[in-house]
Amino acid sequence: MIRFERHTLDNGLRVIAHRDEGTPMVTTNMLYDVGARDEDPEATGLAHLFEHLMFEGTREVPLFDVPVMMAGGENNAFTNNDFTNYYITLPVNNLETALWLEADRMTGLDLSGERIMTQKSVVTEEYRQRYLNQPYGDLLLLLRPLAYEVHPYRWPAIGMDISHIEKADTISARKFYRKFYNPSNAVLSVAGNVTPEEVFRLAEKWFGDKPRAPRRRRRLPAEPLQSERREITVARRVPSPQLVMAWHTGGRNSRDFIVLDMLTDILAGCESARFPALLVREREIFSEADIYLSGESDPGLVIFSGKLRNGSDIRKAEKAVEDELFRLSSGPVTDAELEKARNRYESLRLISHLSASNKAFNLAHHELLGDAEGYNREKERYLSVTAGEMTEKAARTFLPGNCSVIHYIPEPQ
């Protein structure tokens, strides 16, 4: 149970405060309700490029990092398809410095052409470093447009194509900033040894004067039900084939998510789980086999990913995965498997409570999903999942027509 208090400023900024007396540091976590799903399909990658620009300084603070380092802090950010998250962790007596910096860059960013040019180049190199210059690096770039036809999840947060990043300019950046960076589109979560009253007072001091912007309603096209299996084969310079299969499922708040999260843990969460035990160790089809949820707010994917052992046939491997999934209907999850998943869930949850910054993020994330208290309710929701429920969800999810498949194979030498 993570105790916290909540307060909304007049301008719509939601503030969450969690007191953790065990740490000398404090984390401010600023979550903006804007991600790659909010981008124009012709200009993707802008949310992530913008995250870079948020470190490029303002009129008041030309070098964002200098005061953070001066205050003994560290900071970073990440962007995904749903949101953009910024955090600063510093000694608690410098909390105000972090709030000053976040307030300052919420409205005062210097969006000159030169800074945009440089960050476009940095992001292009990031694109190459993370996705193109790594063996298997472009797999997930290939999966999205295969699994989604209309929903903006069809492109990755880094962007659909490098050319989109190259096209970004000052005008589009300014428009994006005005539209998404304002108090009513953000959640500020603070965790550390500081009272909620003090957090709310300082939030009022630094953010209270910012004008209220109209609350945005997100209208995204819903992905139509997939009814036919999709498959692509790509050849790359890699040593062994990889098989990826993805099925559509519910969003982060749905019961599907919780049930399938427990089920995927039973299938591949640990060495004794079904896939590693049967497909890797016993039958030696794969050298690694994993299944996990993409975890997005809107209906997302459950993704199987497995590297084949030399000599395994990719079609037979795919059949073996399907057989294991179908087996869930006839041979349900056992009590021992359920007990294992519950114990592991408990351990992992306690580990996530070790750091104040983790707690700050989780509270902010759940607030964005609708209610920070959801973070505390989640434990009960996970522990209440039954074997019957898993069988039933598996039967509805792992349908051949609901599946997108990638055969990623070595290029002929």
Place this chain on the structure above:
Amino acid sequence: MKETIRARPPRINIPSAGDTSLPPCIRLSNGVPVYLTGNGPEGLLRIEFVFNAGQRRELVHLASEATNAMLTEGTELRDAASINNLIDSTGALFSHNADKDSAGLVTVTLTRKLDEVMSLAEEVLFHPSFPEREFRMMKEKRMQAFLTGRQRTAVRAREEFYRALCGDRNPYGRVTRAEDYDSLTATHLRDFHAACYLPGNMYITVAGRNPHQVLPLLENHFSGEGAAQWSKPVISPMEFGTARPGFIFCEVKDSVQSTVRMGWKGITRDHPDYLGLQVATMLLGGYFGSRLMRKIREEKGYTYGIHAVAGAFHGIGYIVIMTDVATGWREETLGEIKKEISRLQEEEVGSEELLVVRNHIMGEIARMFDGPFQVAEAIKGIVDYDAGHDYYARFVKTVNNITPGKIKELFNTYFRSDEAYEIIAGIA
């Protein structure tokens, strides 16, 4: 009125590193050192078993990491499936650690499962059986990862650097070849295990709430009758076949970026300049606003990131700068790195910039001691290298007292262009 408040930035308090003292070493009855560090959430404990069983101890290449990986693949009592099932049933997380200078096992467990987990830890650490089938599967899996690594420019550049620094016959410098996997046998691992995984060659850290509760179990499983006495292992110093500095090119076909790595032979932790060198490399490329990040990323846009690090193994130190850049910019990048170093060799750093670095390091040290799991990691860094219990206290003192003149001197002593290895890995 609110506007006038907004206009004034808050005063920044000089960060302090806080309490950097390490917990005292207590000993099991056979002498095995144990470090206990408290607090953290109720119900969770982290127990790490560290052996002087790193790469440094290898007579046969890959023996250290392979032995470590095989610990949970079968014991005298149980096969791999039943070990994995037992571990996972408790909800515990076992992670294998095999580094250059130590190897072992980290266990994170629910306190209520402590008994079972400690008994399993003893079994896998001291009684592994190295079964043939699992051994073959482990080798095949690692071989696959090795072949994937062959296509990564960053991996290839790193290998070339350590080869140049330590020599191809030294365990730190040896570059892995596919044949190394073929020639490795389970007997090699049994020999390595028999030589290195002994109570006389280990220490334990315990982190979490009420760490003392673990002691009777540790006594039971890792000491008592029959267990070997602890004694400081005597290891003969290694021989290094350090190559002459210069340019090294490593071809990686079809790569879309190149890795640029510039490095020097550095100094070990017992050298009086070691801590000062940490400050110098931090200034050069240790944080987001460092000289290299500002120049190569923020001004030129050549890369997503560039980093500089000074570190040391046993008997040899290293300094290294590394970055992945577009292939067309790799020579320019190398040139710009050299220019930044020359500047630091010619001009003293300003007091404002030095203060930023100072405060940043203080904050970093404070975060290293923020929470019991972190403290356990910090202890490991100290014990593995005999760095001394006052290591962080001395570090804080050095950071506070170092002068711009000393930093300039360090750059002139340790970053000489005629002593640098310049490595590029990418397309020809």
